[in-house]
Amino acid sequence: LQINPEFKIELINQESTPARYLFLPHEEKIVEVSEQNSNNKYDIAFCLDGGAERTGDVQPLFSASATRVLVDHHRWTEELPYEIDLSNPDAAATGEIVFDLLQTAERGKLTKSIATNIYLALIFDTGFFRFSLTTPKTHKDAAELIATGIDFSEIAELGILRVSLSAKRLLGAAMTAIELHDENRIAGVTISAKMREDTDAKDDDHERVIQHLMQIESVKVAFLLYELPEGGTKISFRSDGTLDVGGFAKEFTGGGGHSRAAGCSFSEGSTAALYDKVATALGAALGNVTA
Numbered sequence: 001l002q003i004n005p006e007f008k009i010e011l012i013n014q015e016s017t018p019a020r021y022l023f024l025p026h027e028e029k030i031v032e033v034s035e036q037n038s039n040n041k042y043d044i045a046f047c048l049d050g051g052a053e054r055t056g057d058v059q060p061l062f063s064a065s066a067t068r069v070l071v072d073h074h075r076w077t078e079e080l081p082y083e084i085d086l087s088n089p090d091a092a093a094t095g096e097i098v099f100d101l102l103q104t105a106e107r108g109k110l111t112k113s114i115a116t117n118i119y120l121a122l123i124f125d126t127g128f129f130r131f132s133l134t135t136p137k138t139h140k141d142a143a144e145l146i147a148t149g150i151d152f153s154e155i156a157e158l159g160i161l162r163v164s165l166s167a168k169r170l171l172g173a174a175m176t177a178i179e180l181h182d183e184n185r186i187a188g189v190t191i192s193a194k195m196r197e198d199t200d201a202k203d204d205d206h207e208r209v210i211q212h213l214m215q216i217e218s219v220k221v222a223f224l225l226y227e228l229p230e231g232g233t234k235i236s237f238r239s240d241g242t243l244d245v246g247g248f249a250k251e252f253t254g255g256g257g258h259s260r261a262a263g264c265s266f267s268e269g270s271t272a273a274l275y276d277k278v279a280t281a282l283g284a285a286l287g288n289v290t291a
Helices: 056-063 094-104 112-126 136-146 152-161 165-176 193-199 209-214 245-249 271-290
Strands: 011-013 030-032 044-048 067-071 179-181 186-191 221-227 233-239 261-266
Touching: 011 056, 044 056, 067 094, 094 112, 094 136, 112 136, 112 152, 165 186, 165 193, 165 209, 179 271, 186 193, 186 209, 186 271, 209 221, 209 233, 221 271, 233 245, 233 271, 245 261, 245 271
Parallel strands: 011 030, 044 067, 186 221
Antiparallel strands: 179 186, 221 233, 233 261
């Protein structure tokens, strides 16, 4: 954004910035798509960390742009509707790709505010450097970001570790609703609209729940169903590597992701029926790879 001040840049998201990210530099520049004129035309549009089909109401604006660019570290097998593909499924984080682009850009300068945003992206996508795509380069990049003088401790605390009281209450309710399948190798849970209402949970309070399922000693794969406020169900998958849940999620419309973390969504169908369908399919898939 700082390479050429003559460029008119707009940062558009489906929703407003979650409260936990309000501390980030320049977050106020991000606008909700509802604030945009649907007739706006852009010379170039960038889609970060997920395909255009996952951008909701932003997708028409992106699709109408003259040049469309994908910056992502997810693995896609279908034909992609982009003029420029900067994706790298071997990257530990989309933030790592952005960092590399910044390093190669003419007049690119790593400022403290840029480093703050990229560092959060790095520790989020790598699970504090625990996930399998983390490499020595990832740690080297983190060191360069820290060298700018960022408060890496505060970034981790505010951006990831600190949660609301409602998120803790939702976590407690979810933990009592966990179900185990396939000789306790699969853990599943549903976060219903009633559960959210009872705990006064916000839309993003459920994001850390699924990692607690994976901490159960016998579990190889976990899945979480989340009833969306606007209707439909979002499903998240996690794996210890035994099953490629990214490939598994692709069996469902709009599904995809990494081998260890993936997701999909359904606009129709009861949550109970979807839960049974997913549990059965995961059991069969896990049986195939462990037989």
